[in-house]
Amino acid sequence: MNKRILVILGHPAQDSLCGALAQAYVKGAEAAGHEVRSLALGSLRFDPILHEGYNCIQPLEPDLLAAQEAITWAQHLVFVYPIWWGSIPALLKGFFDRVLLPGFAFRFRKDSLMADGLLVGRSAHLLVTLDTPPWYYRWVYRMPGHQQMRRTILGFCGIRPVTVTNFGPVKTASPRTRERWLARAFAYGASA
Template sequence: MNANKILIINGHPDPQSYCRALSTSYAEGARKSGAAVKLIDLSEIEFNPNLRYGYRKRTELEPDLLQAQEFIRWADHLVFVYPTWWGTMPAVMKGFIDRIFLPGFAMRYRDNSPLWDKLLKGKSAHLIVTSDTPRLYNLLVYRQAGHRIMKSNILKFSGVSPVRVTEISPIRKSTETFRQKWLDKVKEMGVKQAR
């Protein structure tokens, strides 16, 4: 599925992270093929990641979150780049999702029904996830729990489909050659997605 409008969300809180470098590489590849690209870097935006009242009481969105919602509405394709920490995404990324993937934006519950409307239909996504856990171990032992939560419980629940996953591991003790190889691969993914 090709996309002309791509939003990249870097979910790593460190502005000097490898995830940031991966986000930049993907953006370069996509722009090279003519896509319009926007980038949200969670290390740079200001917001409270705590959905303090749950859905009982509205918490007003900060300007950066309002802009993030506009970027998501605009995009054909969403790219989430983040590390796996304790089996799932970093707290700042979970807080970002908690705060903006709200009823009325990502989904809408139906009155007197267990069903819901998926409000982000028509968009696709790609998860580029770094990890220290070897891929085979993550698959066989952990059953890719973090990937499944993001793919099914969040994105597909909101109507985003298909959702592709690229896992880059193990990162700890990886060589510069390994990291550069993946930067080049991710740039090519951006090129292909935009074609």
């Protein structure tokens, strides 16, 4: 069955390894007949800072309104980003702060701290690059960035299941290894 897939590049640079992985995924998904849209956060024009917190919601810039529309349209979300300082890049976090708003991505229950996710019916795949060896990130650091994405961001908004694929360590990866990673990203897109 063909899906509507949104690929979001969370690395600020499109010419990065993350950018190449995102492009490979898109090519694989399109080759399989899926309908694909892409967002490269580094090319969007928006203020990633919540200047008043959620006390006063800032008006959304046109690029963020288009991003919300694309998220609504999608059945499957793919996020491609690096792990920096154990977590997601600031640009990606700022995007979530601004786009996944109350009333769009979640709704608090009346007189409760519990919330209902409003983006149910969508799944996600995280393609993540690391300089830390993936086993070390998992067993020593306990995957703080993955937990944040799976549970406190996407899961909170009702997006399930969330699959994670690690590519690393990047710093010492040979060109041949990077080519294998790109082939894997293509295959993931083709089998979405």
